[in-house]
Amino acid sequence: MSEATYEVRVAGALPDELLRELRDLTVTVEPPQTVLHGSLPDQSALFGLLSRIHGLGLRLIEVRQVPADPR
Amino acid sequence: MTTDLLASKFAIPEPPPFMVARPRLIRALAPDRAPPVVVVTGPAGTGKTQLVAQWARETGPADHVAWVTLEDEDARTGMFWTYVVAGLRAVGMSLPAVTPPVPPSAPSRSFLTRLAAQIAEQPDPAVLVLDDVSALTDPRWATELEFVARHAGQRLRLVLVGRFDPPMPLHRYRLAGRLVEVRGGDLAFTRQEAAELLAWHGITLSPPAFAALLEHTEGWAAGLRLFALALAGHGDADRLVETTTGEEATIAEYFASEVLRAQPPQVRDFLLHTSVLGTFTPELAQALTGSPDAHRILADLEHRNAFVRRTGEEPHSYRYHRLFAELLRAQLAFEEPDQVPKLHYRAAAWLAEHGRTADAVAHAVQAGDWDTAAALLVADHAVGRLLLEGGAGRLGALLRDLPEHADGAAAALVAAALAVAAGDPDRGAACLARTGAATSGYDDATALAGRLVEMSLARARRDATGTLRAAADAERLLDRVPADRLERHPELRALVRTARGTAQSWLGAVDDAVATLAEAGAQAAAGCEYPRIEALGHLAVIEAHRGRLGHAERLAHEAVRLAEAYGRDHPPAAAAVALAWVAVERYDMHAAGRHLRAAEPAGDGPPDGLAAAGYAVVKSRRLQARGELRGALRVLQEVRGEPGDPAHPAHPAWLDREIALGEARLLAMTGHPDEALALVDGLPDPSRADATVVRAAALLAQGQPERADDAVTPVTEAAGVPTPVAVDAWLLRASVAAGAGDVGRAREALRRALRLAAPQGQRRAPHQVWSQVRRVVREDDELAEQYRALGRGPDRAGPSVGADPSGVLVVDPLSQRELEVLGRMAEMLPTEEIAASMYVSVNTVKTHIRSILRKLSASRRNEAVRRARALGLI
Numbered sequence: 041m042s043e044a045t046y047e048v049r050v051a052g053a054l055p056d057e058l059l060r061e062l063r064d065l066t067v068t069v070e071p072p073q074t075v076l077h078g079s080l081p082d083q084s085a086l087f088g089l090l091s092r093i094h095g096l097g098l099r100l101i102e103v104r105q106v107p108a109d110p111r
Numbered sequence: 112m113t114t115d116l117l118a119s120k121f122a123i124p125e126p127p128p129f130m131v132a133r134p135r136l137i138r139a140l141a142p143d144r145a146p147p148v149v150v151v152t153g154p155a156g157t158g159k160t161q162l163v164a165q166w167a168r169e170t171g172p173a174d175h176v177a178w179v180t181l182e183d184e185d186a187r188t189g190m191f192w193t194y195v196v197a198g199l200r201a202v203g204m205s206l207p208a209v210t211p212p213v214p215p216s217a218p219s220r221s222f223l224t225r226l227a228a229q230i231a232e233q234p235d236p237a238v239l240v241l242d243d244v245s246a247l248t249d250p251r252w253a254t255e256l257e258f259v260a261r262h263a264g265q266r267l268r269l270v271l272v273g274r275f276d277p278p279m280p281l282h283r284y285r286l287a288g289r290l291v292e293v294r295g296g297d298l299a300f301t302r303q304e305a306a307e308l309l310a311w312h313g314i315t316l317s318p319p320a321f322a323a324l325l326e327h328t329e330g331w332a333a334g335l336r337l338f339a340l341a342l343a344g345h346g347d348a349d350r351l352v353e354t355t356t357g358e359e360a361t362i363a364e365y366f367a368s369e370v371l372r373a374q375p376p377q378v379r380d381f382l383l384h385t386s387v388l389g390t391f392t393p394e395l396a397q398a399l400t401g402s403p404d405a406h407r408i409l410a411d412l413e414h415r416n417a418f419v420r421r422t423g424e425e426p427h428s429y430r431y432h433r434l435f436a437e438l439l440r441a442q443l444a445f446e447e448p449d450q451v452p453k454l455h456y457r458a459a460a461w462l463a464e465h466g467r468t469a470d471a472v473a474h475a476v477q478a479g480d481w482d483t484a485a486a487l488l489v490a491d492h493a494v495g496r497l498l499l500e501g502g503a504g505r506l507g508a509l510l511r512d513l514p515e516h517a518d519g520a521a522a523a524l525v526a527a528a529l530a531v532a533a534g535d536p537d538r539g540a541a542c543l544a545r546t547g548a549a550t551s552g553y554d555d556a557t558a559l560a561g562r563l564v565e566m567s568l569a570r571a572r573r574d575a576t577g578t579l580r581a582a583a584d585a586e587r588l589l590d591r592v593p594a595d596r597l598e599r600h601p602e603l604r605a606l607v608r609t610a611r612g613t614a615q616s617w618l619g620a621v622d623d624a625v626a627t628l629a630e631a632g633a634q635a636a637a638g639c640e641y642p643r644i645e646a647l648g649h650l651a652v653i654e655a656h657r658g659r660l661g662h663a664e665r666l667a668h669e670a671v672r673l674a675e676a677y678g679r680d681h682p683p684a685a686a687a688v689a690l691a692w693v694a695v696e697r698y699d700m701h702a703a704g705r706h707l708r709a710a711e712p713a714g715d716g717p718p719d720g721l722a723a724a725g726y727a728v729v730k731s732r733r734l735q736a737r738g739e740l741r742g743a744l745r746v747l748q749e750v751r752g753e754p755g756d757p758a759h760p761a762h763p764a765w766l767d768r769e770i771a772l773g774e775a776r777l778l779a780m781t782g783h784p785d786e787a788l789a790l791v792d793g794l795p796d797p798s799r800a801d802a803t804v805v806r807a808a809a810l811l812a813q814g815q816p817e818r819a820d821d822a823v824t825p826v827t828e829a830a831g832v833p834t835p836v837a838v839d840a841w842l843l844r845a846s847v848a849a850g851a852g853d854v855g856r857a858r859e860a861l862r863r864a865l866r867l868a869a870p871q872g873q874r875r876a877p878h879q880v881w882s883q884v885r886r887v888v889r890e891d892d893e894l895a896e897q898y899r900a901l902g903r904g905p906d907r908a909g910p911s912v913g914a915d916p917s918g919v920l921v922v923d924p925l926s927q928r929e930l931e932v933l934g935r936m937a938e939m940l941p942t943e944e945i946a947a948s949m950y951v952s953v954n955t956v957k958t959h960i961r962s963i964l965r966k967l968s969a970s971r972r973n974e975a976v977r978r979a980r981a982l983g984l985i
Contacts, residue, residue: 042296061282082295084152088276095250095278 045108046086048076051099058096062089073101079108119390119422119430120194121201123178123240124164128414129311131304133162139293140166140270146289147260149270150277153295155434156333159272160242162298167240175237177202182389183246189503191252192218195239196226204230204237210676213640216503218255220948221675221938227262228939238268243433245273253278262941299330308332312339320349327352333434340415341370366438367445381408383446386439387454387477390422390430398461399454452478463487466599469505476509484510485521492592494528494560495602498567499641501532520546520557527564536571543568559588563603566610573720573759575617582611601636608634609642613649616721619764625653632666640677644670648685652725655692656769658834660871664693684710684722691729695736696835698874701984703733705930724750724762728769735777736875744777768794772805779805784812800826804839811847820847827863835876838867842880849884857884858891865897874901925966925984932959933984937976 054074059067065078080086086103093100140149140163151159167176177198185191193211200206206229212218230237244252257279260267271277284290300308305325309316316324328334342348371379384400385391397405409429412419418435422428431439444451455478462471468491475484488494488506496504502511513526527542543564553561562585569577585607589597597603612627631646647670654663670686687710694703710726727750734743747770750762760767771794778787787809791802807823810816826832826840841864848857861877861884868877877898925933928949935945942960946953960972969975 061280063282063286082152083154084273084275084295087274088152088278091245091275092250092278095248 043079043081045079045106046077047102047104047106048089048093049101049103050074050076050093051101054098055096058092061092077106119428120180121178121198122180122422123167123176124160124180125420126161126165126168127420129308130161130165131300131307131311133158133165133304135301136162136293136297137166137169139297140291141170146284146291147265147268148279148281148284148289149268149291149293150279150281151270151272151293151298152274152276153293153298154331155274155437156331156336156432157295157298158300158332159293159298162293163240163242163270163272167238170238175202175204175235176240177204177237178240178242180242181244181246183248184505184508185247189217190505191247192222192226192255195241195256199230199237199239202237204233206230213677216677216679217251219675219679223255223259224262224938224940224944227259230259230263230266233266236266236268238270240270240272242272243274244271244277245275250278298332300325300328300332300335301330305330305335308335309339312342314339314342314348316352317349320352324352336418337366337370341373367442371442377402377404378408378412381405382412382439383443384450384454386431386436386443387451387474388458390428392428395458395461396429399457452480454478456480456483459483459487463491468493469509472506472509481510481513481517482519482522485513485517485519485525489521489524489560490556492556492559492596492600492603494524494563495600495606496638497525497528498532498563498606499602499638502529507532518545520553520561524557524560524564527568528560531564531567531571534571536568539564539568539571555588555591559585559592562588563606566607570610570613573617573761575614575760576758578610578614579618582607582614586611600638601634602638602642605631605634605636605639605642605646609646609649612646613721616649616653616763616765617760619768621653621657621765625650628653632669640673644673644677644683645685647673648683648689649721651689652685652692652721653765655689655696655725656765656835658696658838658871658873660693660696660873663689667693682709684719685725688722688725688729692725695729695732696875697872698736698878700733700736703729707733720760720762721766724766724770728766728773731773731777732875736879740777740781744774744781747774747777768801772801775805776808779809779812782812784809787812800829800832800840801836804836804843807840807843811843816847816850820844834867834871835873838864838873838876841867842876845884846880849886858894861894862897865894865901868901869897872901877901925963929959929963929966930984932956933963933975933979936960936963936972937979 051073053069054062054067062076065076068075068077076089080089090100090103140151151163153159164178167178170176177195179194179198181191181194185194189212196206196209196211206226209222209226209229212222256269260269271279281290281292302325306321309321324335324338328338338352342351371382374382381396381400381402381404385396388395388399391399393405393409396409397403402408409419413421413429418432419429420432422430430436455474459471459474459478459480462468462474468487471487472484475481475487488497488510493506496506497510500507502508507529510525510529513522513529515526517523517526523542523545527539527546530536530539530542543561546561562581566578566581566585569575569581585603589603589607608627608631612624612631615621615627616624628646628650632643632650634643634646647666651663651667651670654660654666667686667689671682671690674681674683674686687706691703691706691710694700694706707726707730710722727746731743731746734740734746751767751770751774762770771790775787775790778784778790788806791797791806791809794802796802797806803826804823807819810822811819820843823840823843827837827844832840841860845857845860845864848854848860864877868874881898931949932945935948940948942953942956946956949956964970964972964975967975967978969978
């Protein structure tokens with residue numbers, strides 16, 4: 041239920057509409073993949089993100105929970 | 112389409128008997144300065160719905176809380192907006208000009224714009240609660256809802272409840288301070304709330320046991336309540352907590368071992384077996400389980416707060432809490448997998464018996480019994496729905512995955528209907544072939560479905576004779592259907608009538624077609640929208656052709672209005688062609704061009720033969736009026752040259768004839784009168800009035816005025832000649848007389864032509880010969896006035912360009928782009944929307960608007976729109 045940092049890999053490029061929504065995540069393009077990295081408040085936010093990726097017809101490659109960035 | 116909207120979709124859920132008040136969350140939901148968007152997310156069973164329901168009840172009716180409970184199929188069946196509009200209306204919002212889209216239409220931009228505009232005009236703000244938006248699989252609803260909310264001013268607040276974050280621009284809302292979020296962490300029960308919940312259930316725990324329980328469940332509401340349920344009647348609560356919280360058990364295991372085990376066997380079976388139902392009455396539960404105590408068991412479960420709640424519908428019906436139902440179904444599938452299809456099958460049988468076809472079909476599909484699903488649909492005469500909605504309606508969505516090899520006549524018919532509706536007649540024919548040689552060996556319902564599918568298939572293949580044959584059989588069978596059954600399916604008659612009228616028109620039986628199509632066009636029952644729009648459009652083209660311009664215009668406007676109301680983005684092509692036809696005959700070339708553009712098939716499937724042929728006729732006349740005779744001729748030759756085999760002609764016979772006559776007339780005008788004569792003489796029925804007039808025109812072009820006059824005279828003396836033909840005949844006689852210098856006869860013939868043309872404002876034909884006969888009327892003021900009056904036909908708002916009531920003249924004509932912007936201004940679209948829809952920048956639109964205001968001498972937009980209407984520009 042609690043906040044955690046995730047790394048999500050998607051095949052291809054993300055459409056602008058989604059990018060605008062992902063301001064609080066770091067987006068890195070590693071052709072042919074796009075990597076989203078950042079902290080999400082809870083599981084509902086993670087599933088929301090995954091369902092959006094799915095709804096846009098993008099292929100999800102990997103979802104990993106990663107150690108939080110030492111900031 | 113008519114759907115009996117379930118009252119339970121709009122009911123704010125009743126509070127359970129043991130309700131823990133959560134004021135901290137209520138306050139979080141509704142801070143003093145309420146933001147426009149509230150999102151409540153958290154895993155299953157965290158009390159989201161209960162919390163929002165409690166808040167909705169407490170804010171009271173003054174706040175207009177519209178509640179819609181969504182389910183998985185609402186996204187697939189395009190019912191989302193139907194429910195939203197119904198939900199808003201249910202709380203007293205007045206939305207007069209809004210009709211939700213009818214499947215298979217998706218909500219159009221104009222529907223969303225209109226809805227937003229009407230919400231913005233409400234005196235009081237409303238709250239729209241959408242419970243479980245996570246159930247909606249297709250994310251389009253979010254974009255559409257975002258659009259409506261953005262344009263509804265401050266009149267609509269959204270409360271979105273779901274298991275995960277909805278696909279809305281939450282980040283943007285957050286930044287703008289327009290979002291309130293209640294998330295899983297907030298929903299977790301605090302120590303105090305958990306203590307209160309247990310106290311409700313009469314459970315006391317020692318402090319260590321209570322702490323262990325809270326830690327184990329992490330404050331998860333469902334976990335706490337399941338535990339309370341298991342503890343009810345359990346002697347030693349502390350020990351149970353010890354045994355259950357020690358291990359890492361999944362909730363499903365815990366549920367199966369502790370909660371279900373604690374129920375008496377009869378109740379346990381009842382719970383498992385009824386879990387296959389969505390919303391159900393005690394009677395249905397009884398039929399399914401064979402348990403005579405269904406009423407008592409359900410009342411008892413509700414009282415004990417065992418995740419069952421009443422839906423507030425009449426007669427009383429219940430549904431399980433979503434999470435609870437999921438757990439029960441998982442348990443049922445684990446314990447008695449072979450029972451699952453049997454239960455669905457039994458539910459289907461009971462529902463079908465009680466007239467709830469769609470629900471019955473859904474259960475038959477879940478039972479994996481496609482044949483029964485199809486048979487239920489056919490027996491209920493619901494095949495018309497499939498033909499009209501295809502895979503977009505609820506039934507179509509349920510049966511879309513029907514396997515190819517499903518045998519049984521009903522399954523083959525359903526597959527054929529879906530294929531025809533999807534525009535694949537070949538596959539439809541292949542499916543239909545599987546039903547056997549003829550459906551006559553079957554019962555009436557199957558035979559009727561078979562004929563309806565055959566009829567639609569014949570229509571799709573432009574086989575008019577086959578369509579008529581199948582339609583006649585279908586009508587005979589329809590007469591044998593009991594009236595109460597037919598009442599539920601008014602679309603069947605509408606389908607058959609429209610098909611019959613279209614086929615009659617195709618075969619050239621125009622009078623019969625008019626009678627049949629008028630019947631279909633008057634069919635206003637719900638579910639008949641699409642056949643009705645089609646019939647009106649077709650009728651409008653016929654009437655325009657017969658010269659009944661005012662009537663054609665009314666019919667076409669009605670078709671356009673209905674299509675727009677039911678969520679189509681484009682006006683029906685036939686109606687747009689009819690309006691263009693009327694405009695061109697009234698010599699309003701600008702309007703004709705606008706309607707022709709509206710009729711352009713926008714790459715959506717094969718162009719309808721009627722609209723394509725009518726389009727060519729109007730376009731050709733428009734070019735002719737501009738003096739581009741070669742272009743006018745080419746348009747007609749192209750459309751006539753379309754390859755068509757005689758059994759499946761590409762256009763209605765009467766339109767083919769009109770095209771040939773137009774071609775002949777243009778050939779005569781461009782110096783090929785011999786070819787023109789050959790073409791006319793080669794027509795079927797070459798001595799009919801319409802052909803006679805064109806023959807006379809060709810003779811005149813050959814330099815034989817006397818023969819031309821002799822040929823056309825009988826037409827001017829006959830009764831029952833269509834007005835456009837009679838007008839042409841008199842004009843031809845006027846030309847002959849003027850050419851011979853016989854002023855008196857020329858004037859008389861002109862007077863007759865103008866008198867015939869006046870009632871419908873037919874200005875085009877007289878205008879075409881005016882230059883030839885002008886000198887004849889030079890000294891005849893009366894005649895000149897008669898001619899001028901033509902431009903101000905009886906049912907015209909005024910001349911296309913000229914003085915409007917305020918006495919302003921348009922000095923500078925508007926450009927094409929300006930007219931486009933003006934049209935969108937008339938739709939009340941904001942500047943940004945206009946820019947987006949025209950793919951130009953906001954500044955460009957602003958420039959256009961300034962220029963429009965200048966040209967129309969208007970100071971404000973609405974004034975410009977009003978003035979443009981008065982001038983007939985839009």
